Structures are given as structure tokens and as C-alpha cells.
Amino acid sequence: MKINLKINGQSRQFLIEPNEYLLDVLRKNDYLSVRRGCDNTSCGVCTVLIDNKPVPSCSVLAARCENKEITTVEGVEKEVEKLARYFGELGADQCGYCNPSMALTVYALKLENKNASIEEVKEYLVGNLCRCTGYIAQHEAIMKYLGDES
Amino acid sequence: MKVVNNLTHSIDGMGIMKGRKAFTDDFAEKDTLIVKVMRSPYAYAKILEINDSEARKLEGIEMVLTHKDFKRIPFTRAGQGYPEPSPHDKFVLDEYVRYIGDEVLAVVGRSDEICDKALSLIKVEYEVLEPVLDFETAKDNPIVIHPENEIHEMFDIGFQPKRNIAASYAMEIGDVKKSLSECEYVIKETFYTQAQAHVMLEPHTVNARMDYQNRLCIYSATQTPFHVRRIISQGLEIPLSKIRVIKPRVGGGFGGKQAIHGEMLVAYVTYKTNKPTKMIYSRKEVFESSYSRHPMRIEMTLGADKDGRLKAINCEGLSDTGAYGEHALTVFMVTGSKVLPLYNKVDSVRFAGDIVYTNHTPAGAFRGYGAIQGNFALESAVDILCKKMKMDPILFRQINMMKEKETSPIFAIMGEGTAGTAMIMETCKLEECIEKGMALIGWKDKYPRIESKDKIRSVGMAIAMQGSGIPYIDMGSATIKLNDDGFYNLMVGATEIGQGSDTVLTQIAAEELMTTVDKVVIYSSDTDLTPFDVGAYASSTTYISGNAVWKAAKELKEKMIVEAARILKTKVENIDFDGKTFMNRASNEKITLVDLSNQITYSHEQKQLQVTSSYVGHKSPPPFMAGFVEIEIDKATYEIDILHYVSVVDCGTTINPMLAKGQVDGAIVQGLGMAHFEEVIYGANGKLISSDMLNYKIPTRLDIKKLTTVFVDSYEETGPFGAKSVGEIGIDTPPAALANAVANALDVRITTLPVTSEKIFKEIRRINDEK
Amino acid sequence: MEVKELVRAIDIKAAYTLLNESKGSKVMAGGAWMKLSVKSVDKLILLDDLDLDYIKEENEFLEIGAMTSLRTIEMHPAIKSLSSGILTKAIKSIMGVQVRNVATIGGSVMGRFAFSDILGALLVLDCQLCFHGLHEISVFDFLQMPKVPSDILLSIKIKKSSEKGYFHKVSKTHLDFSLLNIAITKNELFKIAIGSRPQTATLAINTANFLNSQSEINEDTVKKAVEIACDEIKVSTNLRASKEYREVLLKTYLTRGLLEVIK
Structure with missing residues (x-):
């Protein structure tokens, strides 16, 4: 079957199987920043935004995304740059496999709740697991990003 | 110190967060064969018969691999110094399966779906054997987990497979029994630890293709690219010179990627078929069919x-x-x-x-x-x-x-x-x-x-x-070359797996060369292009590979000073270098690094300045x-x-x-x-x-x-x-x-x-x- | 998950008919859990076009469309003020924001998941499930049915109440399923539900009856009520906790919950 998606502002049409998940369709079509981690919504690595809301693309059927707006990190590069700078400053980078998904989730949080407290940041991001950093430096970086009005 | 021990952003964090192509699967060929493994449903069994005729007939199935396809060469998957202190007790595929999740056979097909379909059509008949599941009863158990004769140790590690002992060790300093008998207070307690899982977020991933020189080129999410190359060469009898292993960005390792995973099967298929092949472990396979911490x-x-x-x-x-x-x-x-x-x-x-x-x-x-x-x-x-x-x-x-x-x-x-x-x-x-x-x-x-x-x-x-x-085993090395315009390439076999070693090694080079990290371009690691390094393990990268980088930077600096002395017509002892400019202390004459590097590249007594240094800890x-x-x-x-x-x-x-x-x-x-x-x-x-x-x-x-x-x-x-x-x-x-x-x-x-x-x-x- | 055919239902009646046409038909709500639990579906029915994603506020009731995401519900101010916000609390403790953006209240109810945190909260709120075929039925009666009805859940109606409530979940990490969850409301009457026992949430009816028959609730009557609950509510062992440990959790948090709602 065919579906029409708007990915990072660009209209795309893909030929898909009815049981294909959004993650697989995106990777097949070279949106390589979207990655597989756990297969069962437990890790957050496959996060993309659908209509600006973070969702686990490993478990969303592509067929249900007809005419939806999909955002990957490539679609919000300016914001990601800003966040990445704070990650660098605070030593919050490690392997980075999850970083694009984390950036998208943080961006969605900013859209929903710019004045989020650190507790709200943790709650919003609890579905984004990280095995490298111990999380603390990430929280410091995210708080700085949210406070950055530039 | 200006760079070392100072705030330096990770050199790659920005590009990684932007989602730039970086990890192993990002480099898989578009049109690639997929390898999927049938996993044992029994903790211990002997494979009696495999009926794969229906699967082989499936459109899109390239091959079905069983233990009969492989010469019986025992090896260890552990990525360690060679000869390894681990027993050579593994075959690519074997007629015995030894745990639930062990490899029974592999199918190779054009898509995940076709491979799954093929797996569902294959019937395997087993002789189910009683397993040993309690490690406290394993030693000298009548059930022997490795009865095969070909397996062996590389040197004495106490390997006694007939007793279910993979290795053993004992040492005593002084006389413990005697000391304890003289003690006022004695306590004895027994502790148990569990088989912790690494849970690195990038699953085990590998892909391969034959390149235009007809060499086997493998991208692998590994901590030990040089060991991977050696193990594949030995296990599949492919000449080492025919194999290139590239380690791109790795999404976490923690030791879990210090052993080979799908590399053997993927290498075999590509070498045999000349077609690109890939394998990605499912999360279940990462848990069930890779490695854990030793309980x-x-x-x-x-x-x-x-x-x-x-x-x-x-x-x-x-x-x-x-x-x-x-x-x-x-x-x-x-x-x-x-x-x-x-x-x-x-x-x-x-x-x-x-x-x-x-x-x-x-x-x-x-x-x-x-x-x-x-x-x-x-x-x-x-x-x-x-x-x-x-x-x-x-x-x-x-x-x-x-x-x-x-x-x-x-x-x-x-x-x-x-x-x-x-x-x-x-x-x-x-x-x-x-x-x-x-x-x-x-x-x-x-x-x-x-x-x-x-x-x-x-x-x-x-x-x-x-x-x-x-000490005396782990070796790291680094190559640094000076380019025109006065910047450097740093090539290391050390393995960045997310821990930040590329940044740290760049800082060490930049500090010694008195420059900034943006002037040192690091590349890790590629068995064709970077010098040998044992890889990321044993807490060795900063100390061992870092020392190699430091040594290489010092040696390159000496070479640059020799060139500066030649150009400024003086002895090397008279040259001062501040990272940007060489000065003849005697005459106050100067040449900048940019000018020097451009001159030796393009105009006068041209040469490539490059140093490779190695370090082994003492x-x-x-x-x-x-x-x-x-x-x-x-x-x-x-x-x-x-x-x-x-x-x-x-x-x-x-x-x-x-x-x-x-x-x-x-x-x-x-x-x-x-x-x-x-x-x-x-x-x-x-x-x-x-x-x-x-x-x-x-x-x-x-x-x-x-x-x-x-x-x-x-x-x-x-x-x-x-x-x-x-x-x-x-x-x-x-x-x-x-x-x-x-x-x-x-x-x-x-x-x-x-x-x-x-x-x-x-x-x-x-x-x-x-x- | 293998899907032979995917159908976007054009209206509720069509969805109902499709579902009951053959045994191989299934409705997909959010779909996250279905991916893990269902191997193959002949006809996968989507309700995405049926406008079941809404929260309506009436004078007496709140009505939540079955396809409303858990995240939407959790963020809704009227739901936050229902019985000390117990439904919000129960939902907020489920997985991450990503999952809650796709998971729906309808899927959470129809799945009748043993580990569900939501069912307990719904059991103690005054609420009705509105089906296409069955019409209105209480959550309690729905959970008593031997099989999940082959029906389309349209919405959940919850009676507005500012009564006191308590919800507590015990889990090993913030992303884990409950070892046990407890939901309590106290209006004129007490309602108590225990979930993830590890069996599906159930009401502690005898316990509530005892409390409701008391003229005064104090620490002694709470103690007695907890004894009745420990006798009444069957807990057992699974991977996450043993029967004995669940008994401790039940006793502890029921006591704390009751003391909190009578404060």
C-alpha cells in the first residue's frame, strides 16, 4: 500500500506493507538518525515526533501515519545544535546512539513546557534510557538549553 | 596545560546528536543479504537431522548454513591478546547446542521477512540431553558439556573440559591456614553475584561486502577490530591480508563488544557469495545469545x-x-x-x-x-x-x-x-x-x-x-602526520566506543603539539588505515594508547624542529616552537608552522612528515x-x-x-x-x-x-x-x-x-x- | 506481527461488523502492546477515523473517547482534579511519554492487562464503559466477564467527584510494571482496588463494606480493615515478587492509603 507522509516539512510517498512499523520505513528510506534499540518501547531510542509529539516509532504502524507530520532530528537542526552545545559543555555526550531521540524528546518538551523544572524534565524523559552517562550531566545540559532564550 | 585537564567539548557530540551517519548499520549496503540464526530451544541437545529443503526452495533464500558447511576449526570469540588465555572451544556452527539461544543454523535471504519464513519451514530433530544448570554442581558432573576432541587451550590455563572446567587458578602467598589460626577474629562468608547484562543501546551489528580489490570489508560494532580480523582469518581460513575491519561509531560496549558476534557468519556469506550481507541482533538475542557478566x-x-x-x-x-x-x-x-x-x-x-x-x-x-x-x-x-x-x-x-x-x-x-x-x-x-x-x-x-x-x-x-x-601484553599505537596548512591527522587503532577516547587522544596530541583540538583530526579505527591497537578494554585506552599518542606527538615535534632548523639554517638546539611558529633563538628569524608545512608539501625539499609510535605498559x-x-x-x-x-x-x-x-x-x-x-x-x-x-x-x-x-x-x-x-x-x-x-x-x-x-x-x- | 489485511473502519457500525465477521479480526487501539502479544491478524481494524479521541466535560460526568491517548488524559485539568487525581497518577506511572502518546484508554481497558495500573483507578472511580453493542457497563462487571466482549468500546464516562483518593504503585524502576498497585476513593463510601497482584485489578468488597459499616474510622478500624483485605484479596508469586512480599506491600500501602484518605 501507499502512504503519504510529511517528513521534516517535505511530502514523501512510500510503498509499504500493512504490518511495517514507522521505524523500518524511515530507516529503509535513509532517515538513519532514527534507530532501533529494544524492539518493545522500553528504551526510547526510536523516538520520532508525530505532530510534534514524541512516539516510539518501533511500535507505530506506518500505515497509521497517513498525512501526519513526522519530525526527525534533521528537521530541527538549529535546536539540536543548541542542545548539543550544552551537552558538550557539560560532558553529557557519550556513545550518542540515543542522542538524536533524546534531542527530539527534549525539543517536544520545550514546545509543551518551556519552563519545565528539573523534576519535570526527568519525568518527561524517563522513557529515554541511557546506559552510558548516569543521566546527571544530561539533566544539567537540558536545563541550560530550556533556559536559553536565544 | 592548556588542552589537557581543561574543558574540551567532545569532538563528535554535535554531529552525533544531529544524527549524521555514524553507526555500523548506517553503512550497510542498500541491497544486502540478511543473516538470521535459528536459536536452540534446548539447554543442551545434539542435532540429529535438519530438514531445510522447503526453506531452500523459498524465493529470496540464498543459503541455509548448518554445521556441515564449516570446517571444524575451534576458536575463541574473546577479543584478547594472542595467543588468548581463553579456551578454543567454539565452532562457527556445531552439531551440539549448549544453551537456550545457542546457534543451530543460519538462513541467508533477501529480507527479514523471507528469513523468518524460511526459519519457520525448517525442521530440526534433536536428541535432547540433560543440561547442567547449577554451576555449583558443574565440576565433575557426569554430564560433560564439551565432549568434542578438537577443542584446546593455547597455553596452560587449567582447561579440563571432561570435568566441565574451562580454566582454573590458584595462588598462595604465605600460609593462610597458619595465619588464620593465629588471628583473634576470623569471619567467613559466601557471596553470590549475578549474570548482569551490558544493555548497550546499540545491538550487536555487523555488515560486509567485497570491495573493488576483491577484499572482504567488514563494518562491525566492536571494541576490538584487530582481534576481529585475526579471529575471522583463523576461523574461516581467509588470509589476513584479504580482510579489512572498520569500526565506525559504536553505541556503547561495556565489554559486551569485546568478543565477536555475527562477524563469522556475515564474513563467511560475503566471502562465499561475493554479496553484501548484514546481521543485527534482536534485543532478545543480545540478552540471550551474546554474553553476560560471569556469575x-x-x-x-x-x-x-x-x-x-x-x-x-x-x-x-x-x-x-x-x-x-x-x-x-x-x-x-x-x-x-x-x-x-x-x-x-x-x-x-x-x-x-x-x-x-x-x-x-x-x-x-x-x-x-x-x-x-x-x-x-x-x-x-x-x-x-x-x-x-x-x-x-x-x-x-x-x-x-x-x-x-x-x-x-x-x-x-x-x-x-x-x-x-x-x-x-x-x-x-x-x-x-x-x-x-x-x-x-x-x-x-x-x-x-x-x-x-x-x-x-x-x-x-x-x-x-x-x-x-x-603490562607487557596490551599495545597501542598512533600515527600522526603533518599536513599543509599546519594541521595534523591522528590515526589510532584505539577504539572509541562512546567513552570519549577520540576526544581524549586528540587532547593529548594537541597538548604536546601546543595546538588546539580542531587542528588535530582523529580517525579510529580501521585495520587497513590505522596502526595496531588491542582495542578498548582492560582500562587501557587513556594509559596505553594515550602514551602512544603522546610519544608520537613528541617524535613528530622533533621532526618538525629538524625541518625548521634546516629552513632557518641553524642547529635544532636553537629552535623554539610554540605550536604556531618556529624561532631561531640565535637570530630571531622565524617561520610559521603553516609556512613550514606548505613549503615541505609543495615547494622545497618536499616530504611527508609522519610518525608512528607504539606503547606497551611496563x-x-x-x-x-x-x-x-x-x-x-x-x-x-x-x-x-x-x-x-x-x-x-x-x-x-x-x-x-x-x-x-x-x-x-x-x-x-x-x-x-x-x-x-x-x-x-x-x-x-x-x-x-x-x-x-x-x-x-x-x-x-x-x-x-x-x-x-x-x-x-x-x-x-x-x-x-x-x-x-x-x-x-x-x-x-x-x-x-x-x-x-x-x-x-x-x-x-x-x-x-x-x-x-x-x-x-x-x-x-x-x-x-x-x- | 503478521497483518493480512488492514482496514480503516468508516464508522462504528462498520467496525463492529468487521470485528464480528470472523475470528481472525482484531481492533488495534494504540498498538504498542499488540505488537508484543499478537503474532498474526487476518483483519486489523483501525478506529483512527471515528473521532473517538476526545474528552468532554458535562455537568456531572467526564466522557473520555476510547481512542484518547493516555498522555492527553494525564494532562487534562478536569481529570487531575478527580479524586485527588488518582487516574492522572496511575497513568503518569506507565512507561515513558512516548508510549503514553500512542497508548489509548480504550486499549488499556480492553487489554484487561494483569499489570494494569489504570484498571484499579477506574474501579474505584464511579465510571461506566460505553460499548457499541453492550451499551453501558461498569468496569467491575466488565472485568467479571469470562471473555473480553467482541465489541467496540466507544468511551468511558466518569462521574465527577472531588472526593479523596489514593493511588500507589510499587515497582522496581520507574519504567517497570507494578509489583502491586492500590487505588482508594472515599466519598460517602469507601472503594478499594488492588491490582497487579499479579492478577488483574479487583475490588476489595468485604473490606470496603466493613469500613462503610463503621460509624467512625480510626487507626483501629483501619487495622481491622487491612486484616480483612489481606484475607479477601488473593495475591500470588510471579517473576517480579513473591506472594509473601506482595502481602507485605498490600498491608503496608493499604494502611497508608486508608490513613491518608481519612485525614
Whole structure:
């Protein structure tokens, strides 16, 4: 079957199987920043935004995304740059496999709740697991990003 | 120092967060064959017959591979120095399957769906054998897990497969029995540790193609690209010169990628068919069919005199390596060698035990590598002994622990798989670590506990040491070349796996060359392009590979000065170089690095300035740390809230203080995972039940309230700019610190990891029932 | 998950007919759990075009469309003020924001998941499930049905109430399933539900009856009520906790919950 998606502002049409998940369709079509981690919504690595809301693309059927707006990190590069700078400053980078998904989730949080407290940041991001950093430096970086009005 | 020990952003964080192509699967060919493996449903079975005729007929199925397709060449998947101290006990595919999840056969097809379909059409007939699932009954069990004759050890590691022993080890200094008999206080306790899973977020991933020179080119998410190349060459009899292994960005390793995974099958298929092939482990395969931490039983006996001086340690271990013996001996040896020297004033110390086969998922390398198991046992036992002696556990440690300029005879006796190397602790700031840590956690006010209506707050602590590479075995090398316009390329075989080694090594080169990190372009690692390095393990990269980089930078600087002296027509002794300009001190004549590099590239006496240097450690200076935890326990349910973890670390100079802190923070949380959260559950038939992320729970960002990580001033003369290692040390203390905090809160000693609320509840009930 | 055919229902009647046409038909709500639990579906019915994603506020009731995401519900101010916000609390403790953006209240109810945190909260709120075929039925009666009805859940109606409520979940990490969850409301009457026992949530009817028959509730009557609950509510062992430990959790948090709602 065919579906029409708007990915990072660009209209795309893909030929898909009815049981294909959004993650697989995106990777097949070279949106390589979207990655597989756990297969069962437990890790957050496959996060993309659908209509600006973070969702686990490993478990969303592509067929249900007809005419939806999909955002990957490539679609919000300016914001990601800003966040990445704070990650660098605070030593919050490690392997980075999850970083694009984390950036998208943080961006969605900013859209929903710019004045989020650190507790709200943790709650919003609890579905984004990280095995490298111990999380603390990430929280410091995210708080700085949210406070950055530039 | 301007670059080292200063704030430097990771050199690649920006591009990685932007989602640029970086990881192994990002480089897979578009039109590629897929390899999928049929996994054993039995813990132990012999394959009698495989009926794959229907599967082979499927459109889109390229091949079905069984044990009959492979020559019987035993090898080890462990990525270690060669010859390896691990038994060669694995075949690409075998007629025996030895754990639930072991490889039965592989299908190769044009898509995931076709491969799944093919797998569903294949019928396998097994002779189901009784498995050995309890590692305490494995030794000399009538059931032999490796009956085959071809398997062997590379040198004496105590390999006795007919007894289910993958390796064994014993050493004794002094006479432990005699020392213990003279002690005023003796305690003996048995500890158990679980098969922790790495849970790196990038699953095991590999892909291969034949390149235009008809060579096998493999991208692999590995910690050890050079070992991968060697193992594939030996296992498949492909000439080493025909194989190129590229390690792109790796999404976390923690030791889990220090052994090969799908590389053998993917290499075989591509070499045989000339077609691109790839394999990605499902998360279930990562849990069930790769490697875990070695579960261990450790019996610890400590003896002290009436003044609280530790006199004797007897440590007897039993380690479960699962179905195959990757890292079996060396992990076990670290349980002794990087733990017991902490208390170096004893009269006698004994360390011994077996590493046995069972029909469980194999164990392998994992950050901490035996040390975390040993540390849990020793540092718990020390608190048990202190309780018996009614002695303050901090005072006990201050009296008995290793101090600067001291040594332990264990260093000379125990290496990793071989004899060790004697060394003096030129840097050991444990005393300062303990003092600072006590202040940061508020020990004096909080020890042992503070009770309120429903809760008890308590603190617990442990000390630890690690190593910095394996002396006389681990080798790292680096190539630096000067380019026109005065910037450098740094090529290293060292393996960035997310720990930040590319940034740290760049900083070392930039510091020595007196330039900035943007002028040093690093590339790691590629067996065709970068010089040899053993890879990312054994806490070796900063110390070993860092020393190689430092040496190469120094040598290149000398070469540049020779060129400057030639151009400025003077002797090298007269040249001053500040990173940008060479000056003839005698004449004040100058040439900039940019001009020099352009001149030698394009216009006059042209040449490429390039240096390759290698480094092999002659010692393994241990980093040290003290870890303190503050917890709150519910008096009714024994739920534990981890409020604060303080780490005070002596790792020499921190080349990149932020990344070093990241290494410790991350290791602490991973260690707390092992200490409290990560339960490994096997079914009665030997099936791993905690084999996905719904059932194996790693700590989330809400589960650990606060971390404080600080470094003490320390300068290790043999390290690059004074550095020791920092990658593993952080993981060692949480299990014992937590168990000690629980004991301080409730007077209950949990000796089996993880320390869970339910275990505390059961132990308290048991004690009450006895009363 | 294998899907032979995917159908976007054009109206509720069509969805109902499709579902009952053959045994191989299934409705997909959010779909996250279905991926893990269902191997193959002949006809997968989507309700995405049926406008079942809404929260309506009436004078007495709140009505939540079955396809409303958990995240939307959790963020809704009227739901936050229902019985000390117990439904919000129950939902907030489920997985991460990503999952809650796709998971729906309809899927959470129809799945009748043993580990569900939501069912307990719904049991103690005054609420009705509105089906296409069955019409209105209480959550309690729905959970008593031997099989999940082959029906289309349209919405959930919850009676507005500012009564006191309590919800508590015990889990090993913030992303884990409950070892046990407890939901309590106290209006004129007490309602108590225990879930993830590890069996599906159930009401502690005898316990509530006892409390409701008391003229005064104090620490002693709470103690007695907890004893009745421990006798009444069956808990057992699974991977996450033993029967004995669940008993401790039940006793502890029921006591704390009751003391909190009578405060």
C-alpha cells in the first residue's frame, strides 16, 4: 500500500506493507538518525515526533501515519545544535546512539513546557534510557538549553 | 596545560546528536543479504537431522548454513591478546547446542521477512540431553558439556573440559591456614553475584561486502577490530591480508563488544557469495545469545589480630562461564588481582578457584571484569569483620589499606592469564579519597543510620582499585602526520566506543603539539588505515594508547624542529616552537608552522612528515576510589531509595575532566544497577526469562537521585600527562557500598546480588523465625 | 506481527461488523502492546477515523473517547482534579511519554492487562464503559466477564467527584510494571482496588463494606480493615515478587492509603 507522509516539512510517498512499523520505513528510506534499540518501547531510542509529539516509532504502524507530520532530528537542526552545545559543555555526550531521540524528546518538551523544572524534565524523559552517562550531566545540559532564550 | 585537564567539548557530540551517519548499520549496503540464526530451544541437545529443503526452495533464500558447511576449526570469540588465555572451544556452527539461544543454523535471504519464513519451514530433530544448570554442581558432573576432541587451550590455563572446567587458578602467598589460626577474629562468608547484562543501546551489528580489490570489508560494532580480523582469518581460513575491519561509531560496549558476534557468519556469506550481507541482533538475542557478566560464588575468609590489623585473606571462587569459555580465566583472575591488593599488609593471602561450564548463556567481558564481583565480596566481608570486632569500618580501612609508595606481592604473581608485574604504587590517594568522601556524604552525622517514623536513612561505603592496561601484553599505537596548512591527522587503532577516547587522544596530541583540538583530526579505527591497537578494554585506552599518542606527538615535534632548523639554517638546539611558529633563538628569524608545512608539501625539499609510535605498559598503575552511598529504606517494605552516591577518585590527571566524570557517573549507575535493580531470572529448563527490556530493568533517570563525583589531585609519572585509567574503576564499589548501607540500616547482611527489597524482607523474616 | 489485511473502519457500525465477521479480526487501539502479544491478524481494524479521541466535560460526568491517548488524559485539568487525581497518577506511572502518546484508554481497558495500573483507578472511580453493542457497563462487571466482549468500546464516562483518593504503585524502576498497585476513593463510601497482584485489578468488597459499616474510622478500624483485605484479596508469586512480599506491600500501602484518605 501507499502512504503519504510529511517528513521534516517535505511530502514523501512510500510503498509499504500493512504490518511495517514507522521505524523500518524511515530507516529503509535513509532517515538513519532514527534507530532501533529494544524492539518493545522500553528504551526510547526510536523516538520520532508525530505532530510534534514524541512516539516510539518501533511500535507505530506506518500505515497509521497517513498525512501526519513526522519530525526527525534533521528537521530541527538549529535546536539540536543548541542542545548539543550544552551537552558538550557539560560532558553529557557519550556513545550518542540515543542522542538524536533524546534531542527530539527534549525539543517536544520545550514546545509543551518551556519552563519545565528539573523534576519535570526527568519525568518527561524517563522513557529515554541511557546506559552510558548516569543521566546527571544530561539533566544539567537540558536545563541550560530550556533556559536559553536565544 | 592548556588542552589537557581543561574543558574540551567532545569532538563528535554535535554531529552525533544531529544524527549524521555514524553507526555500523548506517553503512550497510542498500541491497544486502540478511543473516538470521535459528536459536536452540534446548539447554543442551545434539542435532540429529535438519530438514531445510522447503526453506531452500523459498524465493529470496540464498543459503541455509548448518554445521556441515564449516570446517571444524575451534576458536575463541574473546577479543584478547594472542595467543588468548581463553579456551578454543567454539565452532562457527556445531552439531551440539549448549544453551537456550545457542546457534543451530543460519538462513541467508533477501529480507527479514523471507528469513523468518524460511526459519519457520525448517525442521530440526534433536536428541535432547540433560543440561547442567547449577554451576555449583558443574565440576565433575557426569554430564560433560564439551565432549568434542578438537577443542584446546593455547597455553596452560587449567582447561579440563571432561570435568566441565574451562580454566582454573590458584595462588598462595604465605600460609593462610597458619595465619588464620593465629588471628583473634576470623569471619567467613559466601557471596553470590549475578549474570548482569551490558544493555548497550546499540545491538550487536555487523555488515560486509567485497570491495573493488576483491577484499572482504567488514563494518562491525566492536571494541576490538584487530582481534576481529585475526579471529575471522583463523576461523574461516581467509588470509589476513584479504580482510579489512572498520569500526565506525559504536553505541556503547561495556565489554559486551569485546568478543565477536555475527562477524563469522556475515564474513563467511560475503566471502562465499561475493554479496553484501548484514546481521543485527534482536534485543532478545543480545540478552540471550551474546554474553553476560560471569556469575560467581565467592567464599571470603578474613582474619585480624586484636588491634584490628588484617592478617590473612582466603578467597575461594567459583565462576560460571556458561556454555563457552570467553574470558573465563582472566575475569576470574581479576577477581583476585585487582581486589585483594587493596589490603596489602596481610601476612598471607590465598586466591583459588575454578571457572566451570554450564548450559547457560555464555559469560564474557564486562566493565569491572571480575573486580566488581571480588569487590562486593571483600568489601562486604570487611564490614562484617568490623562488626564482629566492634571496630569502625573506616578506621579499619585506614589502617589496613594500600597507601602510596607501598606494594603488594600479588602484583608480581598475578597477571591476566599469566604471571604479573611487580610495581610500587607511585600514586595512591585512597586516604584522601576516603576523607573527602566522608565529608561529601556527611558520614559523621549519618553513620550508621538515622531513624524516622516509617523510614531509616543510612550510609555505606567501599574502596576499590582497578588497573591501567595489561603490562607487557596490551599495545597501542598512533600515527600522526603533518599536513599543509599546519594541521595534523591522528590515526589510532584505539577504539572509541562512546567513552570519549577520540576526544581524549586528540587532547593529548594537541597538548604536546601546543595546538588546539580542531587542528588535530582523529580517525579510529580501521585495520587497513590505522596502526595496531588491542582495542578498548582492560582500562587501557587513556594509559596505553594515550602514551602512544603522546610519544608520537613528541617524535613528530622533533621532526618538525629538524625541518625548521634546516629552513632557518641553524642547529635544532636553537629552535623554539610554540605550536604556531618556529624561532631561531640565535637570530630571531622565524617561520610559521603553516609556512613550514606548505613549503615541505609543495615547494622545497618536499616530504611527508609522519610518525608512528607504539606503547606497551611496563606496569599497570591502578586508579583508586572510595564510594559512599546514602539510602533511605522503608521500615515496612524495605524498599530502597538511593539518595546520593559520592565517588572520590584518584585516576591521576583527568585528561578531560568532564568526560572522566561521565565515565565515573555512568559506571556508578551501571554498578548500582547490578547492586539493586538488575535481576537475572532463568526458568527451570535453563531459559533466560529476563531477556528483554520489559523484564530486565536498568536504572532510569528517576531512580538515582544524586551523584557527586570528584577527583583528587594525583599525577602518575608513567601516564600521559600524569593520567591513569578511569573507564572501569567507577563500577566496582556500588554493590558492597549498598549492601553495607543496608546492614548499617537494618543489621541485615545480604550476600547475594542484587540487594533487593524482597531479599531483605526474606532475610529479616528468616532471622525472626529463628528467634 | 503478521497483518493480512488492514482496514480503516468508516464508522462504528462498520467496525463492529468487521470485528464480528470472523475470528481472525482484531481492533488495534494504540498498538504498542499488540505488537508484543499478537503474532498474526487476518483483519486489523483501525478506529483512527471515528473521532473517538476526545474528552468532554458535562455537568456531572467526564466522557473520555476510547481512542484518547493516555498522555492527553494525564494532562487534562478536569481529570487531575478527580479524586485527588488518582487516574492522572496511575497513568503518569506507565512507561515513558512516548508510549503514553500512542497508548489509548480504550486499549488499556480492553487489554484487561494483569499489570494494569489504570484498571484499579477506574474501579474505584464511579465510571461506566460505553460499548457499541453492550451499551453501558461498569468496569467491575466488565472485568467479571469470562471473555473480553467482541465489541467496540466507544468511551468511558466518569462521574465527577472531588472526593479523596489514593493511588500507589510499587515497582522496581520507574519504567517497570507494578509489583502491586492500590487505588482508594472515599466519598460517602469507601472503594478499594488492588491490582497487579499479579492478577488483574479487583475490588476489595468485604473490606470496603466493613469500613462503610463503621460509624467512625480510626487507626483501629483501619487495622481491622487491612486484616480483612489481606484475607479477601488473593495475591500470588510471579517473576517480579513473591506472594509473601506482595502481602507485605498490600498491608503496608493499604494502611497508608486508608490513613491518608481519612485525614
